[in-house]
Amino acid sequence: METVDVEAVERETVELLDGLCRWPSVSAEGAVLTETADFVQSLLTQSGFETRLLWADAGPPAVWGERRGESDWTLLLYNHYDVQPVDPIDLWDSPPFEPAIREGKLFARGAADNKAQIALRLATIRALGDSLPVTIRWIIEGEEEVASPNFDELIRRHADLLHADGCLLEGGGVSPEGRPTIALGVKGVLAVRLDVELLSGDAHSGTAAVVPSAAWRLVEVLATLRDRAGRVLVDGFYDAVREPTEEQRRAVAEQPETDEDDLRAAFGVVEFLDGVTGVEVRERLAFAPTANIAGIRAGYGGPGVKTVLPARASAWLDFRLVPDQGPDEALELLRAHLDRRGFSDVEITALAKADAATTSPDDPFVARVISVAEQVAKNKASIYPIIAGSLPVAASLERHVGVPALIAPDNTYYPGCAAHAPNEHIRLKDIAPAIRYFVALLVELGRS
Amino acid sequence: METVDVEAVERETVELLDGLCRWPSVSAEGAVLTETADFVQSLLTQSGFETRLLWADAGPPAVWGERRGESDWTLLLYNHYDVQPVDPIDLWDSPPFEPAIREGKLFARGAADNKAQIALRLATIRALGDSLPVTIRWIIEGEEEVASPNFDELIRRHADLLHADGCLLEGGGVSPEGRPTIALGVKGVLAVRLDVELLSGDAHSGTAAVVPSAAWRLVEVLATLRDRAGRVLVDGFYDAVREPTEEQRRAVAEQPETDEDDLRAAFGVVEFLDGVTGVEVRERLAFAPTANIAGIRAGYGGPGVKTVLPARASAWLDFRLVPDQGPDEALELLRAHLDRRGFSDVEITALAKADAATTSPDDPFVARVISVAEQVAKNKASIYPIIAGSLPVAASLERHVGVPALIAPDNTYYPGCAAHAPNEHIRLKDIAPAIRYFVALLVELGRS
Numbered sequence: 001m002e003t004v005d006v007e008a009v010e011r012e013t014v015e016l017l018d019g020l021c022r023w024p025s026v027s028a029e030g031a032v033l034t035e036t037a038d039f040v041q042s043l044l045t046q047s048g049f050e051t052r053l054l055w056a057d058a059g060p061p062a063v064w065g066e067r068r069g070e071s072d073w074t075l076l077l078y079n080h081y082d083v084q085p086v087d088p089i090d091l092w093d094s095p096p097f098e099p100a101i102r103e104g105k106l107f108a109r110g111a112a113d114n115k116a117q118i119a120l121r122l123a124t125i126r127a128l129g130d131s132l133p134v135t136i137r138w139i140i141e142g143e144e145e146v147a148s149p150n151f152d153e154l155i156r157r158h159a160d161l162l163h164a165d166g167c168l169l170e171g172g173g174v175s176p177e178g179r180p181t182i183a184l185g186v187k188g189v190l191a192v193r194l195d196v197e198l199l200s201g202d203a204h205s206g207t208a209a210v211v212p213s214a215a216w217r218l219v220e221v222l223a224t225l226r227d228r229a230g231r232v233l234v235d236g237f238y239d240a241v242r243e244p245t246e247e248q249r250r251a252v253a254e255q256p257e258t259d260e261d262d263l264r265a266a267f268g269v270v271e272f273l274d275g276v277t278g279v280e281v282r283e284r285l286a287f288a289p290t291a292n293i294a295g296i297r298a299g300y301g302g303p304g305v306k307t308v309l310p311a312r313a314s315a316w317l318d319f320r321l322v323p324d325q326g327p328d329e330a331l332e333l334l335r336a337h338l339d340r341r342g343f344s345d346v347e348i349t350a351l352a353k354a355d356a357a358t359t360s361p362d363d364p365f366v367a368r369v370i371s372v373a374e375q376v377a378k379n380k381a382s383i384y385p386i387i388a389g390s391l392p393v394a395a396s397l398e399r400h401v402g403v404p405a406l407i408a409p410d411n412t413y414y415p416g417c418a419a420h421a422p423n424e425h426i427r428l429k430d431i432a433p434a435i436r437y438f439v440a441l442l443v444e445l446g447r448s
Numbered sequence: 449m450e451t452v453d454v455e456a457v458e459r460e461t462v463e464l465l466d467g468l469c470r471w472p473s474v475s476a477e478g479a480v481l482t483e484t485a486d487f488v489q490s491l492l493t494q495s496g497f498e499t500r501l502l503w504a505d506a507g508p509p510a511v512w513g514e515r516r517g518e519s520d521w522t523l524l525l526y527n528h529y530d531v532q533p534v535d536p537i538d539l540w541d542s543p544p545f546e547p548a549i550r551e552g553k554l555f556a557r558g559a560a561d562n563k564a565q566i567a568l569r570l571a572t573i574r575a576l577g578d579s580l581p582v583t584i585r586w587i588i589e590g591e592e593e594v595a596s597p598n599f600d601e602l603i604r605r606h607a608d609l610l611h612a613d614g615c616l617l618e619g620g621g622v623s624p625e626g627r628p629t630i631a632l633g634v635k636g637v638l639a640v641r642l643d644v645e646l647l648s649g650d651a652h653s654g655t656a657a658v659v660p661s662a663a664w665r666l667v668e669v670l671a672t673l674r675d676r677a678g679r680v681l682v683d684g685f686y687d688a689v690r691e692p693t694e695e696q697r698r699a700v701a702e703q704p705e706t707d708e709d710d711l712r713a714a715f716g717v718v719e720f721l722d723g724v725t726g727v728e729v730r731e732r733l734a735f736a737p738t739a740n741i742a743g744i745r746a747g748y749g750g751p752g753v754k755t756v757l758p759a760r761a762s763a764w765l766d767f768r769l770v771p772d773q774g775p776d777e778a779l780e781l782l783r784a785h786l787d788r789r790g791f792s793d794v795e796i797t798a799l800a801k802a803d804a805a806t807t808s809p810d811d812p813f814v815a816r817v818i819s820v821a822e823q824v825a826k827n828k829a830s831i832y833p834i835i836a837g838s839l840p841v842a843a844s845l846e847r848h849v850g851v852p853a854l855i856a857p858d859n860t861y862y863p864g865c866a867a868h869a870p871n872e873h874i875r876l877k878d879i880a881p882a883i884r885y886f887v888a889l890l891v892e893l894g895r896s
Contacts, residue, residue, distance in 0.1 A: 211720065299744065
């Protein structure tokens with residue numbers, strides 16, 4: 001059986017991570033994306049990969065690499081080299097693009113999401129050297145943090161480079177009580193901006209008795225979209241929802257009960273929406289589509305008083321979708337819903353779309369991933385049939401490549417990692433277990 | 449009969465106005481208020497006034513002055529030396545505090561609101577010299593544009609300096625068709641900020657299935673406050689409303705029909721609220737209390753997508769009140785309305801309060817003001833029993849001094865003057881008629 005020096009791989013992971021995190025690859029700002037892609041490509045080339053940069057018509061390149069292993073069984077890896085913006089910058093304790101180690105943690109923007117996983121996978125593959133048990137294909141995109149607007153097209157064009165027997169997506173880790181987490185699906189998303197404009201300019205609020213207000217109109221629109229229990233009121237929104245299977249429900253029931261406490265603690269939640277507790281919290285996170293207001297802007301928002309009647313008002317919404325709700329269909333339903341209520345003048349701009357995607361728990365790849373995870377962690381896996389978040393690549397791979405894809409614990413994710421927030425970090429102690437799991441999985445997959 | 453050289457007074461008005469507008473007396477920013485008060489005081493002193501600076505416990509000083517005239521009949525004048533902020537500064541065609549004359553207009557922040565009236569009144573009084581027909585008392589405050597938070601207290605303290613037989617407030621002018629406008633009342637106002645905070649920090653929007661959203665909660669709150677026709681839904685809001693009198697209704701019916709067109713043109717209104725037209729537009733502006741959203745802020749409001757679930761959300765509201773609605777009572781009604789609907793966690797901060805105030809059309813001072821206006825303009829006056837805006841000083845004078853106060857056409861206001869907006873200005877051609885009116889009124893009042 002192939003083995004690696006885990007401590008040495010751990011050291012190399014930290015070294016690679018330090019180098020990766022020094023690239024301020026903020027996709028929302030279009031910053032140094034091609035340069036970061038070049039750097040990542042060079043790392044793969046140095047590690048024995050045949051590499052290419054893949055392009056769509058727009059957007060940054062994706063890095064592709066392939067390294068032949070001892071068997072033809074092919075594992076596709078997915079990651080992204082882009083990161084979230086750093087704002088609010090003044091809440092960081094050290095500069096976000098100067099990785100700093102304090103109290104057993106490595107702090108940097110992108111450390112947890114998801115450069116540690118790139119470093120960890122690469123260091124492991126390097127350490128396996130000529131004993132790599134399976135063939136690895138790897139695609140690392142540069143626009144995940146802006147909802148991958150061009151990546152579906154890129155995957156469609158280059159599907160032949162991505163065929164594989166199984167795919168490990170990004171993310172994953174081990175729960176606080178030591179249970180490895182494995183996710184088999186992601187929600188879809190439709191993100192839109194609603195714009196209301198009723199006047200040529202802001203009016204004095206004294207005229208509010210007769211002059212129509214964009215702010216009130218936006219409130220009236222939003223109030224028709226969701227009830228206080230969180231149920232989406234868009235006409236026909238639930239028609240396409242596929243009922244979860246018994247197996248999916250059982251998996252959710254068996255997830256750690258501490259997920260609820262973690263969520264309460266992370267955001268200081270006093271009471272969940274609609275008063276739900278226990279398994280119902282986890283069921284909604286897995287199976288409930290949602291309508292979220294990401295932001296509202298109208299009129300004045302400064303100190304004191306300004307008695308203005310706003311000419312314009314905007315809301316940013318995202319709808320999380322479950323199988324078989326599609327983002328295009330959701331957009332049509334929203335438009336029809338507004339038109340039916342006299343809101344035809346409200347402009348809808350689609351900002352991001354992604355389909356939900358799920359991998360069948362019956363796929364033999366899934367069983368092997370789970371079984372190795374439970375052997376390595378010596379603990380029962382928690383299975384997430386659908387996670388609360390979205391990952392556009394999952395549906396693109398399902399549509400154009402047809403490879404079973406999932407999120408496995410070959411990563412260091414933990415609930416306090418502050419992904420997308422100031423002081424993002426990983427815990428160094430989470431690296432070794434992830435390496436051990438990744439090695440064991442590669443060995444197991446090489447046995448086929 | 450006393451007369452003045454109107455052209456000379458016009459020239460002096462422009463000169464005084466130029467000097468006044470060079471002071472950037474933005475009360476919202478606390479800028480050079482005491483310095484501007486000193487300057488205004490010196491102008492009054494040079495013009496034969498006995499002067500004082502009056503203070504409350506907080507806030508900038510008000511300038512007070514008195515000049516004895518040929519009779520003991522005393523006219524109180526009210527103005528303010530503060531101005532609105534200049535933002536958005538890039539929309540100004542010339543620097544806001546460097547008065548510029550172009551195409552018969554004088555452009556500067558504060559020119560229309562309301563330094564031209566200070567200049568015009570002062571130049572006229574100077575020109576009358578020893579022939580001033582009545583005794584003038586004048587109070588010029590420094591926080592009108594921030595809703596006069598300390599001015600009621602200041603008036604209460606110094607009421608003995610303000611007793612008079614009649615008071616001319618700020619504003620007024622002649623309508624586009626040459627009808628002098630006279631306003632006998634103002635609406636009250638309650639301005640509040642509503643704050644909702646449900647989480648310790650923003651959450652990822654994937655959690656929206658169970659994590660409560662401040663943005664949605666704010667929308668739910670706002671949706672209970674007003675219907676689509678503009679009617680305020682706060683429980684009991686209309687209970688204190690005094691029905692307008694027949695005389696008030698008749699005055700509104702006789703206002704220029706072009707008011708509606710002016711309002712449409714000023715803000716590009718396609719359809720008024722609730723589809724109203726004609727006299728109903730003017731009736732609502734005069735008699736309808738309102739709930740206005742001055743601003744909303746929640747979550748993200750930038751380019752592209754950020755799938756965040758906001759921890760906090762705020763709305764800025766102002767309610768315009770009519771007799772006998774009081775701002776304190778309105779605040780209590782709002783709190784009770786929210787509590788009754790389960791929104792006890794929504795914080796209400798009162799930002800500004802002012803009472804409505806009306807002067808009786810039966811007061812003999814009113815009849816004289818109207819009669820002189822119609823003689824000078826050779827046109828029927830339009831009477832506004834209550835204007836759509838608020839002027840806190842009106843209720844303070846009613847409460848502490850008991851002087852009949854109104855807005856007369858001794859001013860240059862016209863609908864296109866861009867008060868509170870970029871490129872604020874007055875038309876130079878409106879100065880002479882206002883001087884003629886002011887002189888004629890002083891002469892008439894001296895006859896008593």
